[in-house]
Amino acid sequence: MAVMDQAMVMPPMGAADPLLLLAMWWIMMIGMMLPSAAPMILTFAAINRGRRARGQPYTPTVLFTSGYLLAWGGFSVAATLAQWALEQASLLAPMTMKTTSPLLGGLLFIAAGLYQFTPLKSACLSSCRSPFDFVVNHWRDGASGAVRMGAAHGLYCLGCCWILMALLFAVGAMNLIWVAALAVIVLVEKLFPHGDWIARIGGLLLIAWGVRLAIVS
Numbered sequence: 001m002a003v004m005d006q007a008m009v010m011p012p013m014g015a016a017d018p019l020l021l022l023a024m025w026w027i028m029m030i031g032m033m034l035p036s037a038a039p040m041i042l043t044f045a046a047i048n049r050g051r052r053a054r055g056q057p058y059t060p061t062v063l064f065t066s067g068y069l070l071a072w073g074g075f076s077v078a079a080t081l082a083q084w085a086l087e088q089a090s091l092l093a094p095m096t097m098k099t100t101s102p103l104l105g106g107l108l109f110i111a112a113g114l115y116q117f118t119p120l121k122s123a124c125l126s127s128c129r130s131p132f133d134f135v136v137n138h139w140r141d142g143a144s145g146a147v148r149m150g151a152a153h154g155l156y157c158l159g160c161c162w163i164l165m166a167l168l169f170a171v172g173a174m175n176l177i178w179v180a181a182l183a184v185i186v187l188v189e190k191l192f193p194h195g196d197w198i199a200r201i202g203g204l205l206l207i208a209w210g211v212r213l214a215i216v217s
Contacts, residue, residue, distance in 0.1 A: 060143075098175070157190075
C-alpha cells in the first residue's frame with residue numbers, strides 16, 4: 001500500500017524548473033517588445049551622443065535598455081506564477097502552454113478587447129508613441145537615472161500591452177505564429193499613424209473572436 005501511495009505522488013518541481021520557465025518568458029518578452037521600443041532607445045542614444053560630442057556627461061544606452069527589460073522581467077515573473085497556477089488547476093496544457101478551457105480562452109480575448117478602450121490603455125499607448133515627450137517629462141541624469149528612465153518607459157509599455165501578452169495563454173505560448181502576430185500588433189499600435197484607432201479596431205476584433213470562442217465552448 002505504501003508503494004502504491006508513493007507511486008501516486010507526483011515528483012516535486014525542481015528548483016531549476018521555475019527558473020528556466022522564467023527565463024523562457026523573459027526571453028520571449030524581449031523578442032516581442034524590444035522592436036517596438038526601438039524609437040525610444042534610439043532617441044535616448046541620440047541625446048547621449050550629442051552630450052558626449054559637446055563634452056557633457058553622458059550615459060550608455062545599455063543602462064536605459066536594461067531598465068526597460070527589467071520591467072518586462074517583472075511581468076515574466078507574474079506570467080510564470082500564472083502558468084503554474086493554471087497548470088495546478090488543470091486549465092493549461094504544459095506542452096503547448098495553451099488553456100484547455102475554450103471558455104477561459106474566450107474570456108481572455110474579450111478582456112483584451114475591452115482593455116483596448118480603457119483610459120489606462122490610451123494613456124500608456126500615448127506615452128509609448130511619443131519618445132521626445134517621454135524624455136522631456138522623465139529625464140534623469142546619471143547611470144541610476146538611465147535605469148529608472150528605462151524602467152519607467154517599460155512600465156508604460158507594460159500598461160499598454162500586458163493583456164495582449166496574456167493572450168499567449170489563450171493561443172499557446174509555443175505557437176510561434178501567434179507570438180509573431182502579437183508582436184506585430186504591438187509594433188503597429190506604437191509606430192504606425194493613428195495607433196489609438198488601430199488599437200480600438202483591434203479591440204473590436206478581439207472581442208468578436210472571444211465571443212465566438214466562448215459560444216463554441
